[in-house]
Amino acid sequence: PVDRKPEIQEARLKLPILAEEQIIMEKINENHVVLIAGETGSGKTTQVPQFLYEAGYARDGKMIGITEPRRVAAISMAKRVGEELNLSCDDVSYLIRFEGNVTPTTKIKFMTDGVLLKEVQSDFLLNKYSVIILDEAHERSVYTDILMGLLSRVVILRNKRGIPLKLIIMSATLKVEDFTENTRLFKIPPPVIKVESRQFPVTVHFNKRTNPDYLKEAYRKTCKIHTQLPDGGILIFLTGQQEVNTLVSKLRKAFPFRKVNKTIDKPDDQDKEKEDEEDELNLDRVMQKVKKKKKETPLSLPEINLDNYDVAPNDDTEMDILESDEEPDEEDWELEGMKVSNAQPLWVLPLYSVLPSREQAKVFQEPPEGCRLCVVATNVAETSLTIPGVKYVVDSGKVKTKLYDKITGVSGFAITWTSKAAADQRAGRAGRTSPGHCYRLYSSAVFNDEFEGWTVPEMQRRPVDELVLQMKSLGIQRVVNFPFPSSPDLAQLKSAEQRLTYLGALERTPKKKGDDGWVGKLTPLGEAMAKFPVAPRFAKMLCLSHQHNLMEYTITLVAALSIQELLLNDNESQNKSRNKRLCWAGQGNSKLLGDAMVLLRSVGAAEYANSCGKLEEFCSEHKIRLKGIIEARKIRIQLTNEINLLNPELNLPVDPKLKPPTDIQAKLLRQIVLSGMLDQVARKVDEPQESTVKQRPLYHTPLLDETVQVHSSSVLYKEYPEWIVYQEIYQTNKVYLRGITAIEPEWLPVFAKSLCRVGVPME
Ligand code: ADP
Ligand code: MG
DSSP states (O other): OOOOOHHHHHHHHTSGGGGGHHHHHHHHHHOSEEEEEEOTTSSHHHHHHHHHHHTTTTOTTOEEEEEESSHHHHHHHHHHHHHHHTOOTTTEEEEETTEEOOOTTOOEEEEEHHHHHHHHHHOTTOTTEEEEEEOOGGGOOHHHHHHHHHHHHHHHHHHHTTOOOEEEEEESSSOOHHHHSOTTTOSSOOOEEEEOOOOOOEEEEEOSSOOSOHHHHHHHHHHHHHHHSOSOEEEEEOSSHHHHHHHHHHHHHHSOOOOSSTTSOOOTHHHHHHHHHHHHHHHHHHHHHHHHHSOOOOOOOOOOOGGGSOSSOOOOHHHHHHHOSSSOOHHHHHHHHHHTTTSOOEEEEEEOTTSOHHHHHGGGSOOOTTOEEEEEEOTHHHHTOOOTTEEEEEEOOEEEEEEEOTTTOOEEEEEEEOOHHHHHHHHHGGGSSSOEEEEESSOHHHHHHHSOSSOOOGGGTSOSHHHHHHHHHTTOOOGGGSOOSSOOOHHHHHHHHHHHHHTTSBOOOOOOTTOOSOOOOBOHHHHHHHHSSSOHHHHHHHHTTTTTTOHHHHHHHHHHHTSTTOBOOOOHHHHHHHHHHOOBTTBOOSOOOBHHHHHHHHHHHHHHHHHTTOHHHHHHHHTBOHHHHHHHHHHHHHHHHHHHHHOTTTOOOOOTTOOOOOHHHHHHHHHHHHHHTGGGEEEEOOSOOOTTSOOOOOEEOSSOSSOBEEOTTSTTTTTOOSEEEEEEEEESSSEEEEEEEEOOGGGSOHHHHHHTSSOOOOO
């Protein structure tokens, strides 16, 4: 007996999926696994759990579980479904890492896919659930993909035991062959229910030119839409939180919100945003000096008709004028702001995954009278959340993805073009309630030539070391045989197992006949490593730090190692002088036996300087990237929290006045660095070199046939210790080793020594 409010009922009736309720429930009752494919906004996430609830799937103490790849979606959908069912958050709850409101009476539980994967580890049959919905399966997140493989088996086991479990896979695209035509995954292809939805036509407009500064381009375009085009919400797609916040504040400045009457609040995330932007404020101050130097050239913009550059561009003139200012500098922001100051106010809201849920909820509310809604979002708004009333989409075409270098094992975030499919999803957001327009901030040529058709599943893009470790800790020995929707390639799996074996996470199992040898079981160390939410090499370093009060240092070091280009290495002498003068809590450097220690000292000293209010001076004096220090701090806090959660008795603080390590601790830290990089040991080549050529010593590494030099950015450049570990192999016109730590040969296990005795590549 559900008692919905009339206005909710009315809104529900407009959703295309409601017409399919009977079919959907029939299919679910008749099949163990069902696929539901339907356009974003058709009502899958909010309605299917309610269908199940009304059909009695939450009876007998069992729950309806829904996984989301994004936290934002888990939180906001739990709230919405609770409202629609007129139930409290005790009954319709959510659980994400670190946060949740699940109770013993929870009936419908939204969670991130990572959370459910953890639950599988402690209760493989997921006995608490009567049905699991894997939502947003088209996103192909690693965890959703693994869950699909696992659940394909759990469903069979549960049915054998007479306690059936239903699996529902929901996708916003019709491209579901990877699931339905994969007989290893599902022997009998599951039925697919397609939800037809009303979609109004969206006119797509490409830019004639692709301005690399898409943030400013987005600003310009939004200003134009707002000042020149009829009513209708604007949705802007950017790549990350910082970009979103920057654009939000610029737009708010350009079109200030004026209180119509006193009962309407200002967007009250402004307070929160101050917190968010604290980092940026510091930076702004640094940048202000630079800004002031630039001369103010007044620039007036031509009147641009937004519809003049259409799908098939053939007239360059107008966009040329727009793009002609080659290097748009800071003044651009202000200038356009002034030009449009008499426009109606814009109700600008940010939307990204770590935004507090109270703020997220605002995008669903009506903007105040007389305001146009403008949501600046990351790709969470692509399919996870449907924002009402959007008529204009501004698409940067960009997405932030984690890239992985197969050779060096180093990963980092990169901003790349999204896929054609994703860009079309974004465009579709403009046609939910009326015909709309999508303004792509890139040319049709770029779209055609540089965008991939579909986004490659995360599984095939990412390091699988971590995944293999996780799966082994679930008891899955032969990861190769696991029924992934799309398997990572065999070479990737093998090299991951090999690296994990070197790290001591997997047993070195002797090769048996007819065995490919890749069945290594998890060691106790591996078990412990699997618990840490970081890359296995860092996890190992953390595991070994539970001694001599090293944990805080290792956390700080791992945070520093995770940041790209923390130190600005302009030239050798600057590096030298930094290393000489780098002073942490009054202590200078006695000896820096490697770049890891320089990083640790840089962060430690910077935080110390910060606690004395001198962070900026410190960073500019020592050529340290201020933003990098702030990022490192965030990672440090996050890691500390997670480790405290895993190990409550540790109760680690994040000490802003952390003292430098003692000499003994520093030596242990080098051993810990080595322990995480055992497969990246290098040894100096000892053949004498031709004396005529002034050459730097060369090193043998396990991965390369050729010998390589140490990069000049290293603190150990020109010191040339015999044995080192390196963080990465770095390639410009030459190949170098970077991130060097000196080690003692007696610390090395035999296998690691043999790896690079004569430069033999690893198997
Ligand atoms: P799908 O999962 O198929 O993409 P959803 O179930 O997420 O669709 O959305 C269905 C409708 O519910 C959309 O029109 C969306 O705007 C609306 N909706 C979702 N969450 C909220 C909310 N918190 N407040 C108001 N409307 C919402
Ligand atoms: Mg959805």
